Amino acid sequence: MNETLWNEILEETRVLARAAANPRTGMLSISPETAALLEKIVPAATVGFKDAVAAVQDTSSEPIPSSEAQVGSQHAGETALSSDTSPHAASLAALAEEVSVCTKCALHEGRTQTVFAEGNPNADLVFVGEAPGFHEDQQGIPFVGKSGALLTDIIEKGMKISRKDVYICNVIKCRPPENRDPLPDEKQACESYLIRQLELVKPKVICALGGHAAKTLLRTDESTGRLRGRWHFYQGIPLRVTYHPSYLLRSPGEKRKTWDDILEVMKVLNGEVTPVP
Ligand code: SF4
Structure with missing residues (x-):
C-alpha cells in the first residue's frame, strides 16, 4: 500500500x-x-x-477490555463512541441526545453545548458533581480543567482504577453563567436527567462531590461537612458525600478528609463492607 x-x-x-x-x-x-x-x-x-x-x-x-473499547468523545454526553451495545447504554445515548436539545431552563441560552456524562455505562461507581464550568462547556465533557485533573488523580493515582471505568456526571447539564451556583429551579428542571442516568447505570456506589450533588440526591439542606463521614442511600444505593474537587483546590488541607471518604467507597467496591440502610 x-x-x-x-x-x-x-x-x-x-x-x-x-x-x-x-x-x-x-x-x-x-x-x-x-x-x-x-x-x-x-x-x-x-x-x-x-x-x-x-x-x-x-x-x-x-x-x-470493554473499557478500552471506548474511544474518547468530543461531544456532550457521550459515553459514545462507545462499543457498548447493551440496552441501557443505548438508553443513555438516547437520553444524551434528548438533553443535547433541552430548553427546560434558561441555562440553555448561554451554553456552548450540554455536558451529559463521561465513562462506563456499566460502572460500579458514579461520581456526581455540580455543573459544567468553562472548560466543560467548551469540551462537552464533565470534570476537565484543574478540578477535573484532581478528580482524575483521585480515581487513577488514588483508587488505582481508570477514569474510563467509572461514570461521571453532574446535577446540571448546562453551564451556569460565570460559574455561579445553580438556582433551585434549574436544579429542579434538570434533575429528571440525573435520576434517569442513575437508574440506567445502577452503580454499586455513588460518590456525591460537594453540596449541590449531595443536597439534590439526598433531599437535605445539611452541609457537606455534616453529611460526610457516614453512609447515606439513594434509591437503596450506598452514597458517600465528599468535597468537590474545586473546593479542594481552594482548601488543600481538606484533601485528607476526601481521601478518607474515598477509602470508604473503595471498601464497598472491593466487597469488604456492605452498608445497610
Ligand atoms: S440545565 Fe438541564 S434543564 Fe436546563 S436547559 Fe440544560 S439540560 Fe435542560
Missing part, C-alpha cells in the same frame, strides 16, 4: 464516519473490533507512514 492510497482510505473513513454519525449527538455506533482498530490508527504525518500502517497491521485478534 502506498502513502497516497493510505491517506485516501483515511479520508474516506472520516467522511463515512461523519455521514453515519447521529447529527444531533455526533455519536457513532461501532463494534469492539472497529474500536480497537481505530485506537491503533495514528496519522501518518505524526509517526511516519510505515509506522502508522504497522500500528494497524499489528492489531491482533487478542480481546481488549
